[in-house]
Amino acid sequence: MKSEESESPQDDVSVATMKDRRQQMELTFPSDFKYLGAVDAAIQDLAREFAFSQSSINDLSAALIEACSNAIEHGNKFSKRKRVRVVLGFNGGSLSACVFDQGAGFDYNKLLGRSLPPEPISERGRGLMIMQAFTDELNFKYVAKKGLCVELVKVDKDSTTKAEGGEAG
């Protein structure tokens, strides 16, 4: 399914599902916080399909919402013409999410080197803490022709044995 600029609300969010040995789903949406609810719903549904525990789902969702918030605000700078793309993948007991924006990129080494936490009453600077705390892996990497990907990986210790009992979806 293509994700194209559209004026009609029903076309604002596009979802594509591709099934192969590694289950994947893509979600593309405009740079607006109001679409974060759709991101939460998507990860909740997908993770349940793969028998993830609710606590692991909530953890991954919190981290993913944060990564998407950053993509909307800092990557795409709320531009209505730019979109955020999320590629969700399930692979043997772990769920991964790659978040792409259409911004100019940033020096993520500088971000990772920043001292944490911020001042107690600072209104900013907690996004990285949330992404790190709720995932097993957090990677920033450039993907050729696609841009910067913020990759979040969550391993559900309980789901591996459950998923082996039957095929999901």
Added chain:
Amino acid sequence: MKITQREVGNAVILDLNGKLTGGPDAETFREVFKSLIDRGKKNIVVNLEKVSWINSTGLGILISGYTSVRRGGGDLVIMHASDRIESILYVTKLNLLFKSYESEESALTAFDEK
């Protein structure tokens, strides 16, 4: 995000409904807190019962409200935070800043202690 205000005793309870994510919500909150402080309302309870989740920008909104109220000599506490929200407060260490209560009755006692 919808915000409804109600006065109970010496406190104002803000009932939030929706997702606390920043954007236009930030300006709405600033106006609400400015209005409260202008009216001399210093004891604020933020009811998160109908807030399904929050991101770091939403945390910033709460901190901004907390700072405004504290500067005015008051306090801001939260109540009915879900497990999802409590865990985010914990990992960001904001559980040390915001007193969190499980019921309205107990939240209101925060202002009796002063």
